[in-house]
Amino acid sequence: MAAAQPETSSRFTNPPGYSFPHHRLSLVQRFPEKQPIVLVACGSFSPITYLHLRMFEMAVDYVRQNTDFEVMGGYVSPVSDKYKKPGLLSAKDRVNMCTLATEQTSSWLMVDPWEAFQSYQRTAVVLDHFEHEINTVLGGVQGRHVRVVLLAGSDLISTMSEPGVWSENDLDHILGKYGVFIVERAGSDMDQATEALARWRHNIFFVPQLIQNDVSSTKVRLFIRRGLSVRYLLPAAVVEYIEQNHLYLDDAPAQQDKKEEGSSRKLAS
Amino acid sequence: MEASPESSTPPRFAHPPGYSFPHHRLAQVQRFPEKQPIVLVACGSFSPVTYLHLRMFEMAVDYVRQNTDFEIVGGYMSPVSDKYKKPGLLSATDRVTMCTLATEQTSTWLMVDPWEAVQSYQRTAVVLDHFEHEINTVLGGVQGRPVRVVLLAGSDLIGTMSEPGVWSEDDLDHILGKYGVFTIERAGSDMDQATEALAHWRHNIFFVPQLIQNDVSSTKVRLFIRRGLSVRYLLPAPVVDYIEQNHLYLDDVPTQQDKKEEGSSRKLGS
Numbered sequence: 001m002a003a004a005q006p007e008t009s010s011r012f013t014n015p016p017g018y019s020f021p022h023h024r025l026s027l028v029q030r031f032p033e034k035q036p037i038v039l040v041a042c043g044s045f046s047p048i049t050y051l052h053l054r055m056f057e058m059a060v061d062y063v064r065q066n067t068d069f070e071v072m073g074g075y076v077s078p079v080s081d082k083y084k085k086p087g088l089l090s091a092k093d094r095v096n097m098c099t100l101a102t103e104q105t106s107s108w109l110m111v112d113p114w115e116a117f118q119s120y121q122r123t124a125v126v127l128d129h130f131e132h133e134i135n136t137v138l139g140g141v142q143g144r145h146v147r148v149v150l151l152a153g154s155d156l157i158s159t160m161s162e163p164g165v166w167s168e169n170d171l172d173h174i175l176g177k178y179g180v181f182i183v184e185r186a187g188s189d190m191d192q193a194t195e196a197l198a199r200w201r202h203n204i205f206f207v208p209q210l211i212q213n214d215v216s217s218t219k220v221r222l223f224i225r226r227g228l229s230v231r232y233l234l235p236a237a238v239v240e241y242i243e244q245n246h247l248y249l250d251d252a253p254a255q256q257d258k259k260e261e262g263s264s265r266k267l268a269s
Numbered sequence: 270m271e272a273s274p275e276s277s278t279p280p281r282f283a284h285p286p287g288y289s290f291p292h293h294r295l296a297q298v299q300r301f302p303e304k305q306p307i308v309l310v311a312c313g314s315f316s317p318v319t320y321l322h323l324r325m326f327e328m329a330v331d332y333v334r335q336n337t338d339f340e341i342v343g344g345y346m347s348p349v350s351d352k353y354k355k356p357g358l359l360s361a362t363d364r365v366t367m368c369t370l371a372t373e374q375t376s377t378w379l380m381v382d383p384w385e386a387v388q389s390y391q392r393t394a395v396v397l398d399h400f401e402h403e404i405n406t407v408l409g410g411v412q413g414r415p416v417r418v419v420l421l422a423g424s425d426l427i428g429t430m431s432e433p434g435v436w437s438e439d440d441l442d443h444i445l446g447k448y449g450v451f452t453i454e455r456a457g458s459d460m461d462q463a464t465e466a467l468a469h470w471r472h473n474i475f476f477v478p479q480l481i482q483n484d485v486s487s488t489k490v491r492l493f494i495r496r497g498l499s500v501r502y503l504l505p506a507p508v509v510d511y512i513e514q515n516h517l518y519l520d521d522v523p524t525q526q527d528k529k530e531e532g533s534s535r536k537l538g539s
Contacts, residue, residue: 054503057499057502058499061499105501105502105506210489210493211484211485211486211493213484214481215481219480223480223481227331228331229327231324231327232323232324232327233324
């Protein structure tokens with residue numbers, strides 16, 4: 001993939017006091033013959049769970065066993081709360097929880113609050129921001145261009161293959177210029193999605209998920225509303241943060257939450 | 270349901286050398302004295318202990334609080350003896366150590382009892398009798414009240430119990446009749462046939478619904494380790510570190526179950 005055209009920094013709006021976190025970005029390759037990459041996961045992370053953290057682990061294993069890439073860093077990029085999704089906590093709380101999770105349970109993951117602390121930015125622009133900070137500002141790794149790659153669950157690919165959800169330009173930008181690792185649930189049928197996105201098939205990497213570990217943030221919020229334990233579904237530090245700050249108790253359920261609540265009526269309230 | 274007290278004949282329990290019953294986290298006072306005090310005991314290989322095992326206890330606590338008049342005064346993991354000679358079973362020392370790392374560092378109420386692990390194989394019914402003896406006869410229960418010992422198990426246990434010939438009728442009556450079991454019921458699984466076969470003890474079988482699919486089996490974890498794949502976030506970090514530092518499970522001889530699961534995971538490049 002050719003290096004991107006350098007973006008002028010005036011095109012990016014930064015939150016007040018912002019600086020790009022890179023304390024865990026490897027600046028020296030262990031395997032110089034491999035192409036250096038960075039993983040970026042965008043999402044609500046409301047709250048972050050062990051499933052989100054596992055996605056990064058699975059991607060690293062996949063990269064090592066199936067590609068000529070070397071992962072130099074991994075970022076969690078929580079969405080802005082200007083997105084106004086029901087059940088979405090303040091950016092501050094979500095960034096705090098992600099930071100507790102990554103700093104305390106990982107040696108290589110980082111949280112970038114750039115997206116979270118301003119008005120909504122499209123995923124394509126978020127990836128451009130990483131491209132700019134890592135390659136233009138920091139100059140890449142040992143002078144080499146680092147490829148920015150999106151990391152996502154299979155639901156993202158489904159929305160991308162639905163006509164009209166994503167603009168053709170953004171698809172080309174995200175899938176063509178950058179690429180994506182999709183964590184693929186065992187048994188899920190990705191053929192239709194793959195067909196719709198055939199043009200960028202070479203840039204879509206399917207990471208098989210062999211251990212079913214479907215800890216959705218939606219279900220976690222449901223459990224908290226019902227006074228049920230979420231220990232061992234998320235890092236302990238995040239569970240404690242939620243308890244201490246009384247988060248999610250008055251959560252107005254999203255449509256998705258209401259659907260899942262209906263299917264869980266077995267629980268006595 | 271009151272546990273029926275044993276007669277006063279001293280029970281014939283083999284005690285491993287230097288053994289003493291752990292009870293540092295057993296509640297000594299009830300918070301809700303109108304409720305019946307119970308203790309959960311989970312028996313199994315725990316090779317290794319995973320977040321699924323730990324979740325079972327959390328789910329049982331929620332279920333008990335919302336659906337019963339019990340109060341949980343303690344929870345125990347009881348790893349099986351390695352004299353059981355199951356392939357892939359690590360030494361009792363390693364398994365007890367991993368369980369202890371998990372319970373001491375990630376929980377405020379769970380404990381590990383090594384009684385079963387460090388001696389020759391003991392039947393589950395006898396293991397439960399041991400807990401009954403230690404908690405009620407030796408310690409005198411909680412505030413003088415007998416504590417009911419209840420088994421905590423995954424859904425596969427009830428499956429084996431309903432298969433004719435796997436468990437002796439006496440043991441079934443002992444485990445299900447005298448003690449009782451909380452069984453984690455996977456969403457969508459069909460428990461009707463098992464329930465029918467065990468109808469005699471239906472009142473002592475409590476089905477705890479599992480609403481979040483979190484099927485981290487120890488078998489799959491061992492498979493991952495053999496293939497050099499990450500198991501972080503499937504088990505507590507101290508257990509992952511212990512496995513790495515001690516190079517465990519790398520030369521694991523796969524069991525039949527392991528080979529079956531390995532066949533279905535051929536998608537992974539080796």
